[in-house]
Every structure is written in structure tokens, then in C-alpha cells.
Amino acid sequence: MPGSPDTRPAPDLPTERRLALVIATETYEDLSLRQLRAPGRDADDLRDVLGDSDIGGFEVTTVKDGTAQAVRVAVGDFLADRSLDDLVLVYLSCHGLMDLRRRLYFAARDTTKTRLAATGVESQWLLTQLEDCRARRQVLVLDCCFSGAFAAGTKGDDELGLGQHFLGQGRGRVVLTASRGSEYSFEGEPVPGQEVPGSVFTQALVEGLRSGSADLDRDGFVSVDDAYGFAFDRVRASDAMQTPQRWLYGAEGAILLARSPAGVTVEPAEVPAGITSSLDSSYPSVRIGGVDALAQWLDDDDPARVLAAQQTLAGVAEHDRPEVAARAREHLDAHVVVDEEAAYAVRSPTGAGSGSASLGGTERRAADTQRREDGIRRWLGTPVARLAAVGVLVAAGIATAAVLWDRDSGGSDDSSSSSPTSGSYTAEGPWRFELHGSGDGCTFTLEQGGTNLREVSDPIYSTRSFQVAQTGTFRWTASDSACRVVGRAGSGEATLPATFPPYRGDTDAFRATGPITVTVQDWEGNTECELTLRDPTDANASSPVDIRTVTTEQPSTVLDPGGREAVYLEDLTCGVRVEVKAQ
Incomplete structure (x- = not known):
């Protein structure tokens, strides 16, 4: 009979370049436009979850409270020079406005409501940029308040007809909006002494991606449809009177937004009746034959079969007579250090690769090793693993990226003197x-x-x-x-060119054969950023390898590793792109 379900790491995202542009405007110079609270918080949270290498794997560019010209330049730069296989996501959180001719605009910091054509960002212009972009998969997310969009004197009903504004000729475009054209897009209510809350819609998206709860079909991926369905249900279940909307324009197949941190729940397969009958035989030699037959499933590509074999053989090793138990342990011991594409990973869909384009291969392998070890630790909790697997694990030397102090797994901390803190x-x-x-x-x-x-x-x-x-x-x-x-x-091995987000601490180390160019892409509202280059092997940390300060007027600089084998950027407070300096 089937055993207990188990959770395995989610598959890797397809090998592709994944890029996101997050635009948020909460401050407006036109006093007739209400100041917003949520866009800044929403932009930060969405940037973090999309840019997380284990979740979204996106290269994220953020624009906060930019002028209309700055927003247009950012959109133009972001969508230019894309390849057919790139996935691009554009997110806007701001006011949506409509002029007398029912043309839709997005408000920037310097937008004037009575001069939209000159000071706003027109939706038709944005559509043209998306149409001109070569990327065949495009996601547009609008968390905009359209309820006040209609200028005085506008005729017709008070529904924007949002879908028609983004109906172009391009293939593979998905548009998500936080509300209908005549509805408010609600912000969370502030609580004294606590962080400013985000909007209801974006926070639902972030929560679903960050926790994996948006993986509605439990396949280990969060698709655009999954994310929309999760956010729709959350928004409708709240007190906010808004209805998220979705439009598909020529989209074929699922567009994957993220890997699910919750992993994939695997149900053990049904063990064939013939093998079950052999394992129940009163003859030890017949039971050994059943053990050998079932052990073949340990090498199967289907994780459900692998799990069934592991659980059933563990039971045999725990309860059967010595010679039968020894044969079961022999098979289990041989599979403790498992093939990374079999028992401790679920196959990606057709066309999916074994890594995210936003990560260096070494970094992804280290993350995968850590997830596999988590699975092995769970298996080590079984009686058969306690009997024999420890020696095999030590000999194999698998602890290259272990969870050292995870309060759930215990890791390598001193249990005799440690607490959860x-x-x-x-x-x-x-x-x-x-x-x-x-x-x-x-x-x-x-x-x-x-x-x-x-x-x-x-x-x-x-x-x-x-x-x-x-x-x-x-x-x-x-x-x-x-x-x-x-x-x-280890100190990590990022591969140049690489993009590093702000406020994530020190970067992983990277190798450079000569000077590197560092360009700030996300200022986080600041006007300057200090870049400190250090050697990860310098235990004395007496002085940095190189240090420079860049400003918004001069966003790029050159740092010299000084012949070090590897270097890293210390405690970044801005988002940067690092590449080898052009000769």
C-alpha cells in the first residue's frame, strides 16, 4: 500500500534570460493627484522576490518616483536589444489617468493632470514599445488606481476597457491588472508604529511567490496563471472592493514566474502486487527477490517510484530478519548519495534546463546541493538511515553547501549548548x-x-x-x-557579467582577470553609492582592495581587483551590474 507523501525541491526554471522592470510612483508634484503610500513598499517586495535566485531568478531594474521622461527612457532601454527567448516583465504601480479622448496614461512624478499628453506616459506608447520588443514572452502587471482616471467632461460609461489598450499584434503577452477600470486599487491600512503596508493586489502576488502558495497545481512552478489565480482569490476574500483582471494576447503555453520555495509534494507510487506478494512471502529467499526487484525503482526517473522504493525498503530494513534486512540496507546505502536529476529533483518540463540564466552555474549547483542535502537529512531520520548511512555520507563528502544553523534541520550547530536563537x-x-x-x-x-x-x-x-x-x-x-x-x-562563484540587488549584504565572490566596470542600476532613492571591493580570503580585512563612490550624475566606475584570484562587493546599498572592463 502507498506510503506517506514527501516534499522534494522544485525543478529548476528553464534556461533563459529573465528580466523585470519595476516602476513605482507614490509622490506627485500635481496637488490634484493623491499621494500614494503603497508603491514604494510594493516595488521593494516585488524586486526582492523576483530577484531571489531560488525563486524568481530575474534580473530586476527598479525606477521609483521617476519623471515621465525617466520612465520612458527606462522602458525603452529595458525592452531594447532583447532576444526572442527572453522573458520580460514590466510592473507599474501608480495612478492611471484618461484624457478627454479616452486615451490612457500612467502618471509619473511630474505628470500634470491637465497636460497628460506632454507629461504622462501613454499606454499606446508603452504598447508600441512592447510590440517592438523581440522577446516573445511578455508579462505586464498594472497595480494602478484607474477609478479617478476620467477627466472632467468625459462622455460614455465609466469603464476604461483596459484590455483594448494593450491589444497589439505581438505574441505571448499577458496583462494583469489589480482592478477593473472603474474600481479603486486598494492600499493596505497603515498601523501606527509598523511598516507602511503595500497594496492588496501586489502583496498577494508577493506572498504567493515567496511562500510557494501560488503554485496552485503543485508542480513546483508558479506560472502567470497560478499567480493571478492566487492573487484573485486573496483580493476577493479581503475587504477591498476590487476585481483583478487578466488578458492573454497570443500566449501559448505556461509562462513561469517562479520556482516554488515550498517544493513539490510527491505521492509514493503503488508498489506492484507481484513485488508486494514477494515481500509478504514466508520464505526469506523470495522476500530477498522482492527487495531486489523493488530496488530497481531507486534508479527510476519518476520520483513517485523512487519514494515508494525508499519507504518500503526502509521498512524491510527495520523489521525483517537479518539477511533480508541486510539486502534492503545494501540497496539503500548505494543510493544515499543520489543522482541530482533523479530522486532529489523533479524533472523540468520539456525545454527546461538545469539552471537559471541569472545565476552562475556554480552558484546554482551549490544551491541545488544544499536542497539535496536537506532531503538526505530528512531521509536520515528513518531507522535504516540511522543504521548505516552516516559513514557513506561522510565518505562521499557532500557537505559543500549545508544548512549550518537552520533551526528546523539542526545542521552543524552544537546541540549540547545551542538554542533556536x-x-x-x-x-x-x-x-x-x-x-x-x-x-x-x-x-x-x-x-x-x-x-x-x-x-x-x-x-x-x-x-x-x-x-x-x-x-x-x-x-x-x-x-x-x-x-x-x-x-x-566557500565564498561563492558568481559569473560575470552579473547583476546584484541592493540591501542583500555582501555579494558572492567573482573572478576577474583585470579591471571591472560597475554600473548602478537601482539607486534605492539615494544620490550616491559607495562600492567597496574586498578579498574573501583576507582574514585581517585591514583595507579594501579598491573603493569608489558613484553618483547619479556618474553612475559607472572602474574597480581594480589588483590581481586577486577572487573579489566581492561589500554590503551593497544599491543595485549594480558588474562586468569585465572593455579593452
Whole structure:
């Protein structure tokens, strides 16, 4: 009979370039336009989840409170020079306005309601840019308040007919809007002392992607349809009187927005009656034959068969007589270090590759190794694994990207002296740790021999990564049991050119044979950004390898690694693109 379901890591996203442009305007110079609270928060949250290499895998560009000209330039630059296989996503959060001739505009910071043609961003212009873009898959998300769109004296009904404004000749375009043309797009109600809430629609999208709850068909991917369906249900279940809308223009097949962090739930397959009968035989030799037959499923491409074989053979190893149990353990031991494309990964759909185009191959392999080890740890909780698998795991040397201090898995912390908010770890070389914040914010201290090596005193609500060059035994302390600390062996190996988001801590290390060009793409509302280049093996950290400050007037600079084998950018407060300097 079938065993218990198990959760496996989601498949990798297709090998493709994934790019997102996030535009948000909450401040308006025209006093007749209401100031908005949510766009800034929405832009940050959407940027983080889309740019997360384990979720969206997008290269994200953000424009906040830009002028109409700045928005047009950003759109033009973003959609230019795209290839046919690129996936592009454009997101706008702002006011939507309609002139007397029923032309739809998006409001920028300097838009004047009585001069829309000169100061707004016309939807027809945006459609033309999308039509001219070579990318065959396009997603447009509008979280705009259209209810006040109609200029005084406009005739006709008060429905915008949003769909017709984006009906072009291009293929593969999906348009999502937060509400109908005559409805408000609601923002969350502010609570004194708490962070400004985002809009109802965008926060539903973010929640669905970040948690994996939007994976409605549980295939390990969140498609555009999945995300829309999840957000639609959440918005309609709230008190907001708005109805999200969706239009498809020539779209064929599912457009995948993200991998599901929740993974894929695998139901064990039904073991064939013939094998079950053999395992129930009163003759040990017959049961051994059944064990050998079932063990063939351990190499099967179907994860449901792999899971059924693992669970059934574990039961045999636990309860059967010694010679039968030994044969079951023999098969299980041989498959503890599993093929990464079989038991601990679910096959991607046709055409999907084994990595995200926004990541270097080494970084993706490290992330996949970590997820596989999580699965192995779950398997190690079974009786048969406790009997024999530890020696095999040590010999195989699989702990290259382990969850060191995950309060759920235990990892490598000192269980005799640690609590859910503290632990210890011994490193033999440079390494990184990630601090995953909680809703209340997380602070963190890392020390060695009574000396603080890193203290994060400003609360972290998302994810930050920090490089550590020192070796030896470390102790860490987090402010809350909801904070999750993850360690990764090595300093990382990002591949240039690479894009790094702001406020994610230190970047992964990257190799450069000479000077590099760093260009700021996301200023996060600042006018300057300090770029500090460091050596991940420099335990003394006496001085940076190179340091420069860039401004909005001069957004690019050149940094020199000075012949180092690898370098990284320290504690970025702006989003940047890094590439080898052109000769």
C-alpha cells in the first residue's frame, strides 16, 4: 500500500534570460493627484522576490518616483536589444489617468493632470514599445488606481476597457491588472508604529511567490496563471472592493514566474502486487527477490517510484530478519548519495534546463546541493538511515553547501549548548552566512573566541548574506527564534557579467582577470553609492582592495581587483551590474 507523501525541491526554471522592470510612483508634484503610500513598499517586495535566485531568478531594474521622461527612457532601454527567448516583465504601480479622448496614461512624478499628453506616459506608447520588443514572452502587471482616471467632461460609461489598450499584434503577452477600470486599487491600512503596508493586489502576488502558495497545481512552478489565480482569490476574500483582471494576447503555453520555495509534494507510487506478494512471502529467499526487484525503482526517473522504493525498503530494513534486512540496507546505502536529476529533483518540463540564466552555474549547483542535502537529512531520520548511512555520507563528502544553523534541520550547530536563537560552527576555509529576517526584524552577532566578528544591529526583514574569511569555531546569536541562519561553504562563484540587488549584504565572490566596470542600476532613492571591493580570503580585512563612490550624475566606475584570484562587493546599498572592463 502507498506510503506517506514527501516534499522534494522544485525543478529548476528553464534556461533563459529573465528580466523585470519595476516602476513605482507614490509622490506627485500635481496637488490634484493623491499621494500614494503603497508603491514604494510594493516595488521593494516585488524586486526582492523576483530577484531571489531560488525563486524568481530575474534580473530586476527598479525606477521609483521617476519623471515621465525617466520612465520612458527606462522602458525603452529595458525592452531594447532583447532576444526572442527572453522573458520580460514590466510592473507599474501608480495612478492611471484618461484624457478627454479616452486615451490612457500612467502618471509619473511630474505628470500634470491637465497636460497628460506632454507629461504622462501613454499606454499606446508603452504598447508600441512592447510590440517592438523581440522577446516573445511578455508579462505586464498594472497595480494602478484607474477609478479617478476620467477627466472632467468625459462622455460614455465609466469603464476604461483596459484590455483594448494593450491589444497589439505581438505574441505571448499577458496583462494583469489589480482592478477593473472603474474600481479603486486598494492600499493596505497603515498601523501606527509598523511598516507602511503595500497594496492588496501586489502583496498577494508577493506572498504567493515567496511562500510557494501560488503554485496552485503543485508542480513546483508558479506560472502567470497560478499567480493571478492566487492573487484573485486573496483580493476577493479581503475587504477591498476590487476585481483583478487578466488578458492573454497570443500566449501559448505556461509562462513561469517562479520556482516554488515550498517544493513539490510527491505521492509514493503503488508498489506492484507481484513485488508486494514477494515481500509478504514466508520464505526469506523470495522476500530477498522482492527487495531486489523493488530496488530497481531507486534508479527510476519518476520520483513517485523512487519514494515508494525508499519507504518500503526502509521498512524491510527495520523489521525483517537479518539477511533480508541486510539486502534492503545494501540497496539503500548505494543510493544515499543520489543522482541530482533523479530522486532529489523533479524533472523540468520539456525545454527546461538545469539552471537559471541569472545565476552562475556554480552558484546554482551549490544551491541545488544544499536542497539535496536537506532531503538526505530528512531521509536520515528513518531507522535504516540511522543504521548505516552516516559513514557513506561522510565518505562521499557532500557537505559543500549545508544548512549550518537552520533551526528546523539542526545542521552543524552544537546541540549540547545551542538554542533556536544561537549555535556554533567550525569552518575550515572562507564561508558565507545568510540571515533570513522575520516579520519582527532580526539582529545577529557572530563571534569567535569572545571577539565580535560581525554585528548586525539594524533589524533585517528579508535576506542578507555576509562573507567570512576567518576559520575555526564560531558562535552566533540571533534576536528571535523566527530568524533563520544559513551557512554556505566557500565564498561563492558568481559569473560575470552579473547583476546584484541592493540591501542583500555582501555579494558572492567573482573572478576577474583585470579591471571591472560597475554600473548602478537601482539607486534605492539615494544620490550616491559607495562600492567597496574586498578579498574573501583576507582574514585581517585591514583595507579594501579598491573603493569608489558613484553618483547619479556618474553612475559607472572602474574597480581594480589588483590581481586577486577572487573579489566581492561589500554590503551593497544599491543595485549594480558588474562586468569585465572593455579593452
